[in-house]
Amino acid sequence: MTTLSFDSPADPILERRRQIQGIAKATVGRRKTYSRAAIGICWVFLVIAVIPLVAVILYTLAKGLPAWSTGFFTQVTKPEGIPNGGVWNAIVGTVIIGAIATAVTIPLGLLAGLFLAESDGWAAGAIRFAADVMTGVPSILMGIFGYIALVRTFGYAAWIGAFSIGMIMLPVIMRAGETAIRGVDPHLSEAGLALGARKFMIARRIVLPAALPGIITGALLAIARGVGETAPLLFTIFGNQYLQANPTKPMEALPLVIYNYSSQPYADLIQIAWGAALLLMSAVLILNIGSRWLAGFLQRERR
């Protein structure tokens, strides 16, 4: 610090304080205006973000509801010009494909998720990384994979569609499962170990039940994502205008109906597409909201 001359009692600290407070006071108006403007822009952007998203939902609702007649749910898809077409075959197809994919991927995904949660070696690290990256691989590639690997040998079939969809769901279930399992209080399983229980027992009786809310959330979200996929199905299930419940045969599905009808010039087909879009969107949103509600419910029950 500088030396002070005693005949000038100017104090460097007080001097600087005056200077800084002067600047602060002089600029505060500008700074606050700038801040308000920037914050205002953030708000405007939030509104802009919400508009198209709300528009999609409202538009689908407005266009889709009129399509929901009894025939829509009970009749199969019919070509243009033939009245009273429905999407019953597509609903059946989506349910069957979704069910197969779920039945296979949930146990496998949980097993792999448990493996990830209980291992820390390089192999687990590599698999974890692969799972992360696979959740972001474009879904069309899973369709191509299903086509190359299975359709060429077995022909178009619903179970191959389920396989492709499952490839999309699997990494999601794995990572969600791992996250949920890792979230379980380690003392619980340590207590089990201390009692002499085997690891399998601990996993089945302690860890998995405790992680259940998280696992269910993850699984429902994965299903919601899987059944909404279109591109993988285009390569694998081919589509079928008749009712087909045999998973080894080509099948129809809701996303396919929407995709195929949306580029048609016929108003009645487009209306069916809207109805199917509303149905698919509702199913996906119900799965999403349901998973959150269920997770919250199970968590409350536990306490």
Place this chain on the structure above:
Amino acid sequence: MTATSSEPLGREKRHSRFSLPNGGYRAILIVGGAIFAALVIWFLYSIVNQSRPAFSTLGFSWIIQKTWNPNLHKFGLLPFILGTVETTAIAMVLAVPIGLGSALALAYLVPQRAKVLLGTAVELLAAVPSVVYGLWGVIALAPLFREYVEPFSSSAFGWTGLFNGANSGVGLMLAGTILFVMVLPTMVAISRDVLAVVPKEQVEGAMALGATQWQVLRKVVLPEARAGLLGAFILATGRALGETVAVALVIGNSDYIAHSLKSPSATLASLIINNFGEASGTELAALFGAGLVLLVIGLTVNSIARALVRRAGGSGSVASVAVA
């Protein structure tokens, strides 16, 4: 292991019907992991193997040639690579400011109750199937673009030369806009997560120095969330690059390089989906090759994004794993 062997015999027996020995349990887990690993390897091998003929008959340069004409046996991918990059760029130019602004608002400005409600709504919108967005784009937005947006942008920004040509509704601009709407929830949800984990102490520290609300966000919160925000950006970019059906419905599907934002174009994914049905031989291999290019882009983009988001500690909850 030793603990179980010293167990009283009776208890051992009682559990034996339901319980696996620790070694067996471990083995089953490893099988689970191994099946997934095998599937991934099978997947990669299938795509690479099936696109090999394209490389052997067309050489490597076909990827960047600009003519796609199966009748002339030309399978240049350049128009589609450009189309992919252009639509993604349009989407991200819109998504970055709007997504970031919304995420800041959601993380720091919106009152607590609305925060939960809006946050959930955004996460739900990330789940709306892409084909629904596509349907909305082609039926609701395309006429809107043809009648209003395109004529307006031509008259207002025609001097840039970016808006030449007819107003057809479908094209690069609409595809980019639909992609923007589709990646926005992902962008907002992840950005909000990484912004919200910036420690409260840092925010208060800046506040206590006399920072305005915007200064706190701009100088402290945004820099600290940088890595995670970059991850969110790249993840959203990856989504936009690979999106298939929604884009295929609204891009107009042209095999030529677009000369204007209103031009019809095509992306790698829309190329595959549109030509797959009739393709065979070299064309099919070229389509698989286009898939391979998409795969390489997707893997690269995602690896970077995952590393960034994980380092930023953004994705902690089960829901955020699924959203991403």
Place this chain on the structure above:
Amino acid sequence: MTEQLSRPAAPTSPMPPTIEDNVNLTTGEVFLDRSTGHPVMQLKDVGVAFGGRSAVRNVSFDVFDREITALIGPSGSGKTTLLRALNRMHDTVRSAKVTGKIMLGDTDVYSGSTDPTLLRSRVGMVFQRPNPFPTMSIYENAVAGLRFNGVRKKALLDEAAESALVAAALWDSVSDRLKSHASTLSGGEQQRLCIARALAVEPEVLLMDEPTSALDPIATKRIEELIGELKNRVTIIIVTHNMQQAMRVADRCAFLLMGEDRTGELIEFGSASKLFSEPDDPRTLDYVNGRFG
């Protein structure tokens, strides 16, 4: 230490401003005694409530210029809540409501015309855990407050940063690496950087919220010594749950205690020596003795 405790603890009449040489024997630094003996902050019947539930109430005392005022009391007595009311940190909590009157000089802290950002540039704050901005360099941390307040002039930034870092006893160890990240510093150094950061704005009052609670004993000792040296530059209000610390550094003490309805109340305010040796209120005596006994 002893010198501080033996200072005239409760000047009853305002003393004329004096300029008196002081030489810090450890640093050789020359500084002025700027004490005016006036109260710089006055609290009148201050209370803080969250969502209608009172957390602390009925607090009235004066904070004197260039003194160290310690807020002591068991946890839950509302020390930190009270401290955060002094620079309007509760503004961000919607449900928080501050009642009573707080004056900073002639400024009514909670008056509608008082700008909270300007107020906070006059009333600095140091937190429990060191919170330097991790993305900024040491230098950028030191001048962060100045930049927030609109200071652009390099000369002023440099001068204020050096002065603050010297005052925080950090200059010698960081002057050759001002560009490196703040995260490269040890915990104690980080806390001193936070003190420097607050000092650089040249506030009139510095609020310290248990500044050593996250530090090891050696770092704690250095911060305590620093606090003693700083009081010539800035008036300090420090929250501490550590009785010895209060005794070592404070000129005056406010003792708060949680009442029966779980609301903090001011039990006694007075010079530190009095509060620790012969307090008026038996509860103060209990608390002080309980801690020591």
